Amino acid sequence: MGPTVALAQAEREAGDSRSASPARVGDALVRGFLVACAVFVVLTTVALLGFLARTGIRGAAAVGVGALLTGDIWKPEAGVYGGLALIAGTFISAIAAVFIGAVPAVLASVWLTEFAPRSIRMGYRRVMEIASAVPSVVYGWLALVYLVPLMSGLAHAIRGHDAPVTGEGLASAGLLLGIMIAPTVLLLALDALSRVPGPLREASAAVGASPWQTAFHVSVPYAWRSILVAIFFGFARAAGETMAVQMVIGGARRLPTDLLFSPTTTISAQIVMDMQEARPGSTESDVLFSMALVLLLVSVAVVLVTRGLSRSKQGAR
Amino acid sequence: MKARSVHVSERAGSSREAALKSLLGAGALLFAAAYGLCLVYLVVRGGGKIASFTSYASPPTGIDNESAVRFVLAACVFGVLGWTAVVLAQMALSRWGRSGWMDVRAGRAVIGAAALLGGLFARDHLPRFLIALPSETHAGGGIGPELFNTIYFAVLSTAITLPVGVGAAVYLARFARSARFVGAVRTALDTLASLPSIVYGLFGFLIFVVSMKAGYSLFAGAFVLALLNLPLVVGIAEESLHAVPRELDEASLALGATRVQTTLRVTLPYAWPGILSALVLSIGRVFAESAPLIMTAGTTISRSNAYSLDPFRGGETLAVHLWYVNSVGLSPDRADVSAGTAAVLVVLVGMTNVLAARLAGFGGAEGSRTKKATR
Numbered sequence: 001m002g003p004t005v006a007l008a009q010a011e012r013e014a015g016d017s018r019s020a021s022p023a024r025v026g027d028a029l030v031r032g033f034l035v036a037c038a039v040f041v042v043l044t045t046v047a048l049l050g051f052l053a054r055t056g057i058r059g060a061a062a063v064g065v066g067a068l069l070t071g072d073i074w075k076p077e078a079g080v081y082g083g084l085a086l087i088a089g090t091f092i093s094a095i096a097a098v099f100i101g102a103v104p105a106v107l108a109s110v111w112l113t114e115f116a117p118r119s120i121r122m123g124y125r126r127v128m129e130i131a132s133a134v135p136s137v138v139y140g141w142l143a144l145v146y147l148v149p150l151m152s153g154l155a156h157a158i159r160g161h162d163a164p165v166t167g168e169g170l171a172s173a174g175l176l177l178g179i180m181i182a183p184t185v186l187l188l189a190l191d192a193l194s195r196v197p198g199p200l201r202e203a204s205a206a207v208g209a210s211p212w213q214t215a216f217h218v219s220v221p222y223a224w225r226s227i228l229v230a231i232f233f234g235f236a237r238a239a240g241e242t243m244a245v246q247m248v249i250g251g252a253r254r255l256p257t258d259l260l261f262s263p264t265t266t267i268s269a270q271i272v273m274d275m276q277e278a279r280p281g282s283t284e285s286d287v288l289f290s291m292a293l294v295l296l297l298v299s300v301a302v303v304l305v306t307r308g309l310s311r312s313k314q315g316a317r
Numbered sequence: 318m319k320a321r322s323v324h325v326s327e328r329a330g331s332s333r334e335a336a337l338k339s340l341l342g343a344g345a346l347l348f349a350a351a352y353g354l355c356l357v358y359l360v361v362r363g364g365g366k367i368a369s370f371t372s373y374a375s376p377p378t379g380i381d382n383e384s385a386v387r388f389v390l391a392a393c394v395f396g397v398l399g400w401t402a403v404v405l406a407q408m409a410l411s412r413w414g415r416s417g418w419m420d421v422r423a424g425r426a427v428i429g430a431a432a433l434l435g436g437l438f439a440r441d442h443l444p445r446f447l448i449a450l451p452s453e454t455h456a457g458g459g460i461g462p463e464l465f466n467t468i469y470f471a472v473l474s475t476a477i478t479l480p481v482g483v484g485a486a487v488y489l490a491r492f493a494r495s496a497r498f499v500g501a502v503r504t505a506l507d508t509l510a511s512l513p514s515i516v517y518g519l520f521g522f523l524i525f526v527v528s529m530k531a532g533y534s535l536f537a538g539a540f541v542l543a544l545l546n547l548p549l550v551v552g553i554a555e556e557s558l559h560a561v562p563r564e565l566d567e568a569s570l571a572l573g574a575t576r577v578q579t580t581l582r583v584t585l586p587y588a589w590p591g592i593l594s595a596l597v598l599s600i601g602r603v604f605a606e607s608a609p610l611i612m613t614a615g616t617t618i619s620r621s622n623a624y625s626l627d628p629f630r631g632g633e634t635l636a637v638h639l640w641y642v643n644s645v646g647l648s649p650d651r652a653d654v655s656a657g658t659a660a661v662l663v664v665l666v667g668m669t670n671v672l673a674a675r676l677a678g679f680g681g682a683e684g685s686r687t688k689k690a691t692r
Contacts, residue, residue, distance in 0.1 A: 027577040034492055037484030038502050041551070044544060045505035048512075048520045055523065108345035115338055116345070124349050126674070131352040133598075133666045135605035135636045138359065138659045141643055145652070183352065212334040240513020242608035243640050268515040272608055275519075280527040292519050299511040307507070 049296075056293035059286030068290060074253040074265075076274060076284045083291055085255045089170065089266040090239050090295070092259075093249070096174025097238040101182035102231045109189035113196075114215035125190065132183035140244030143176040148248055151175075155261035165261035168250030173266070176248055177241060181234035188233060192226030193219060229306045236302045240295060242268040267291045356663060363660025366446040366653060374441035375448060382624040386465055387440040387448060394443070395435025397668070399428040446657050451618055451638065456650040460638060460658055462623035466535065467634040467665070469626070470610075471600045473539035474546065478599055481543070482550035483585075483592060489551070490558035491580055510548035517541045518609030525613060533615030533631035541609045546599035553598070557591025558584060594676035601669035604662060607636040616641050635662050 060068055063081045071082020112124055152167030159165050196219045204214040220227070250263020251273065271288045278285035377383055403424040449459025485502065493499045518541065525537035561584050569579040585592075615631035622630050633641060639658045642651045 024575075027575050030577045030581070031492060033480075034484050034488040037481050038488045038493075038498070040481055041485050041509075041547060042501050042505045045508055048516075048544075049508070051520060051523050052516065104344065104348055107341060108348050111338075111341045111345040115342060124345075126670075127349050127353045127356070129674075130356060130663075130667050130670050133601050133605060133670055134356070134359075135607065135639070135662050135666065137607050137636045137639045138662055141639055141655050141659060142355070142359075144643060145655075182348075210331060210334055212338060236511060236513070240515060242513070242515045243611075243636075247640065247643060268513060268608065271515055271519065272611055275522065275612060289519060289523075292516055295513055296516055299513060299516075300508065303507055303511045 052289060052292060052296065055286055055289040057290070059283060059288070059290040060293075062283045063287055063290070068287065069294075072255050074270070076278070076287075079283070081283075081287045083267075083287075083294070085253060086265055086267045086270050086291055087294060088255060089173075089249065089264045090268070092170055093173040093177055093245065093266060094235055094238040096170065097177030097181055098231060098235050100175055100178030101180070101238075102178075102185045102234050105182040105186035105234075106189050106227055106231070109186050109193055110215055110220060113190060113193040114211060114219060125187070128183045128186050132187060136180060136241055136244040137247075139176060139180050140247040143172060143179075143244065144247045147172055147176060151261065155258075159258065159261065163258075165258050166250065166263060167261070168248055168263045169256055169258070169261045170249070170264060171260040172248040173245050176244060177238040180241065180244065181238050184237060185230050185234040188230030189223075189227050192223040192230060195226070196222045225309045229309055232302050232306050236299050239298055240268060242272055245269050246272060267295050356667075359656075359663045360660050363653075363656035363658070366657030367444055367660055367664075369444045369446070370439070371442050371445060375443070375445060378450065380450075380620065380623050382626070384440070386461070386624045387443060388436045390447065390464070391440040391443055392432040392436030395439065396428055396432035398435075399431030402431075403427050446654075447661075450620060450623065451642075451654075452648055453646050454648060456648060458648055458650075458654055460635060460654075460661065462618045463633055463635045463638045463658070464661065465624055466614075466632040467604060467636075470535065470539055470542065470614075470634055471603045473535060473628060474542040474603050475596055475600060477540060477543035478546050478550050479596060482547050482595075483554055485547070486551045486554035486558060486592075487580060487585070490555045491576070491584065506548045506551055509544065510552075514545060514606055515608045515612075517545050518612035520544075521609060521613035531629065533613065533617075534629045535614055535632055536628040538610045538614030539628070541613050542603050542606060545606065545609065546602055549602070550592075550595045550599050553595035554588070554592045557588040557595075560591070561587045590676045590678075594673040597669050597673040597676060601666050601673070604634075604665050604669070605636055607634070607640055610634055610637050611640075616645070635665075 068081055068083050069087065070084055071080070072084040073080050073082045074085055075081075112121060116124070148167035150167070151169075151172045152165075155165040155167060155169075155171075156163065200218055200222060201214055204218040205211075209217065245266055246269035249265060249269060251265055251269065252263035253265055253270065256262040256264040271292060274288055275285065278288065407424065445457075446459045447464060448461040449457070450461060451463065452458030489499060489502060521537050521541035525531050525540070526533060531537065565583055565587060566579055569583045570576070574582070610633070614633065614637075616633045616637055617631055618633060619630070623632075635658055639655055639662070642648065642654050642658070648654065
């Protein structure tokens, strides 16, 4: 904080020497603008959370929290709002995505930082950066055209030729989400591993550890919290993903009859589909906000967990 | 006593480790190759649609601003082609040790000339797909208005993100006084960063469509996207502001400049490439986002104002179009339309990523600005 104090002092002295010059007025305006920007950020966030919470609580009160969270039939046209199918769809597909996408991503990031030849690191990173920036609808379209037919064949191969199964469902959604979050998790894990201090690796090598041992007994444990943060981030992204999942999950508003291969829905997919028809202010619309509130609470929980992780890391050192 | 030298390969278990290591490496390479091939496939599959320049002049369809839009689009397409050619030529020349043959100014002239000539003479020969109106029921629909809306969204949302995001970053990095308020701003940014994009869409829907009864509008979508991008832009901008050496600020203050003057004339220019790269990344997210736009800007294209600059009309972007064509649309050639749209999106996103990486390379003490100043 030393330099800041010095700057503040220098500025105060400068201010004393030329208090009423026109430049001061401009300075005050600029300062005011900067503060206004910061205030805008806080106020908009508060407004966003406030509006959402107000509408969502109104919806939850109209239906009843218990019915909303545990009912398994979602039929807005009949006034029945059971969100269990939506919540289950969101969580199962996101957890599947973490196992399918995050594990290979973390392993690949370990290989890239510890063992890969220097010459390919940059190119590898670039490919993954573009892959993580590709619009989710593009992944969704690819999955719709290639993954869903493949899954349909697989489903019939496993469950029998004329079993009531389809390619649309949690299996496709989980696989697609895993493919989508993997580049993001990989990039975050790379950042985490690249922050491992070089001296640690050298010390490990000096006591006779092989590169493999250094990687998995020194670097990975050191970066473990940040890698966990990356995985949580991937989970949050998978849980919040909307359009791509909507394209492959089938859109049936009930619990899946077959865990892997039958159509169901997620919170965000249902919001974007039903919001078009719901009359604003009606229970039908308010309940969608309640479901969004569930999603929001999940992401806030993820923030708290990641903050806790990074804070205890600072505390430990 | 003489120490015997031990080679790593003599250690117990090293052959197993080597096998695991190559297994891991093969897996990681396969992993990246899958994504790389997927990207290449997307561009190649839709490439035919976006590279088929016509030999005949496409007749105008009589929509307002159409020729201006065609001019800008052709200028952009040929400008990018010129840029690619210049970069390739520079790489080739420097490999042969003749980099003096083409300096930066000559490169810029080539790019400018390509853009101008393309805009003037090739604007009516652009691929039909890029300038035609979309069609919900017939084959042969294009993505002209969607492309226009996508770029227009980028401009509109950057017009909000740039002042607010940079302002907040400068405040946090240089002018913050109260620790409690800074904590509040950071918590707000963390919260915004963690929210799923559908939540932003609901917020925009509630404010603009329901409360203000303004209907679907580009402005609502751009505002929501700007909010979505704020955490990213503030984060990177603050980081690049923190990377500015204190000595620079102190030298400026010692010369009698006020703190605001120092920030505007010294700190911000030094950190500018980093800030720009954040903005370019945020534009990439504008290209990619779809869910919040469906709820704030709608999914329709109206023929009468397809190329209108009015921000209070509704309109869909490329990403929304890709979803719409596959979920709602009935056109028989939707596979080709989707492929073309996806290829355009991948090219746009790839370009923003390359540009952001280049800009980020210009910043800081190793940056070209500093090199030029200390040469």
